[in-house]
Every structure is written in structure tokens, then in C-alpha cells.
Amino acid sequence: MINYPNKKKTSNIKLSSSANRGMNFELMINQTNEFYLDNDIAIIHKKPIPIQIVSVDYRVRSAARITEAYYKLPSTTDYNGIYQGRYIDFEAKETKSKTSFPIKNIHEHQVTHLTRVKEHGAISFIIVYFALLGRIFLLDSTYVNEFFQRSKGNKKSISLAEFEKFGHEIKESYRKPVDYLQVIDEYYLKAPQ
Numbered sequence: 001m002i003n004y005p006n007k008k009k010t011s012n013i014k015l016s017s018s019a020n021r022g023m024n025f026e027l028m029i030n031q032t033n034e035f036y037l038d039n040d041i042a043i044i045h046k047k048p049i050p051i052q053i054v055s056v057d058y059r060v061r062s063a064a065r066i067t068e069a070y071y072k073l074p075s076t077t078d079y080n081g082i083y084q085g086r087y088i089d090f091e092a093k094e095t096k097s098k099t100s101f102p103i104k105n106i107h108e109h110q111v112t113h114l115t116r117v118k119e120h121g122a123i124s125f126i127i128v129y130f131a132l133l134g135r136i137f138l139l140d141s142t143y144v145n146e147f148f149q150r151s152k153g154n155k156k157s158i159s160l161a162e163f164e165k166f167g168h169e170i171k172e173s174y175r176k177p178v179d180y181l182q183v184i185d186e187y188y189l190k191a192p193q
Contacts, residue, residue: 025094025129028177035176044081076113087122094129100157101128103148111148114141123188137167138183
């Protein structure tokens with residue numbers, strides 16, 4: 001059982017069930033971040049999820065299982081760190097849709113966090129992987145906030161066309177599967193002409 005910060009309880013949920021969704025994409029980002037770290041390019045890490053473990057089933061010690069846990073507080077975003085003296089903060093998401101990304105996959109507190117860190121001079125964004133298309137986009141937090149506000153009306157998703165228009169496509173490579181710093185260099189840190 002997992003107890004959320006708003007005191008609602010959900011039963012029969014395993015911590016690994018939702019954690020595995022998008023795991024391959026997360027591993028791609030982690031591999032990229034490891035390359036950045038190993039080559040002294042940037043220091044960017046995945047943030048741990050703030051969970052308070054309450055009960056563990058120890059029937060077989062080698063296969064201990066968490067049976068009850070609480071989210072201490074809502075998690076903000078997946079990754080943060082520093083690159084060329086700038087703080088970077090972002091959320092990574094994956095969609096199986098070929099045409100859009102459901103905005104409900106981003107929580108209001110995450111949008112607020114991304115907006116606030118940008119207001120303090122950080123580079124903040126989301127990275128969305130269109131798994132069936134094999135395409136990855138970086139979308140600045142300004143647009144994330146705009147689309148999130150719009151979702152309170154009728155439009156509940158960000159279309160692929162909007163990612164193509166307002167976002168920046170990240171090209172995959174072998175050693176840096178999600179080389180988002182290439183986008184940061186070009187669109188955030190490029191010297192004015």
C-alpha cells in the first residue's frame with residue numbers, strides 16, 4: 001500500500017509497477033549523464049524519490065519486499081545539475097502515442113517547480129520520448145507552463161506538431177543516447193550575434 005501526501009491510500013500497487021514504465025528511456029538519459037560526468041562535461045543526476053518505507057516483508061531475506069510506503073512529499077522533477085555554470089532542472093517522460101503527449105502526465109507541482117527555477121535563472125524543460133516514433137524532444141518550461149494552463153480548458157495534450165514547432169528535437173547517438181546538452185548549447189547558451 002502506498003500512501004500519498006494528500007492522505008489518499010491506494011492498495012495493490014507495487015512500487016516497481018509504475019517505476020518500470022519508461023525505464024529504457026530513463027536508462028538512456030542516465031547513460032548520457034554518465035558520459036557527461038565521466039568526460040567532465042556536466043554534473044547532472046537523477047533525483048531520488050522521497051519515500052518513507054513503513055513495512056517490509058522479510059519472508060525470504062534475499063527477496064525482501066516493501067509492502068507499505070508513503071511518499072513523504074510530492075517529487076519535483078527527475079533530474080538536476082550544473083552545466084557551464086548554469087543550473088539545469090528537467091522532467092523526463094515517455095509516450096506511446098504517435099501524435100501527442102497527454103499533459104496529465106505532468107503534475108501541476110512539477111510545472112510550478114520548473115517555472116519557478118526558470119524565474120531564478122535556471123534552464124528548465126521537459127524531455128519527451130515518442131517511443132513508437134523513436135523521436136525525442138526538449139520543450140522549454142515556458143511552453144510546458146503554457147500548454148499546462150491550456151489543458152485546464154479543452155485541449156488535454158501537446159501535439160507532435162507543437163513539439164516540432166516549439167520544441168527542439170534531440171538526435172540519438174551511441175555514446176550519448178539523449179544528448180540534450182547539444183540543444184542547451186545551441187538554444188540557451190549560444191552567444192548573441
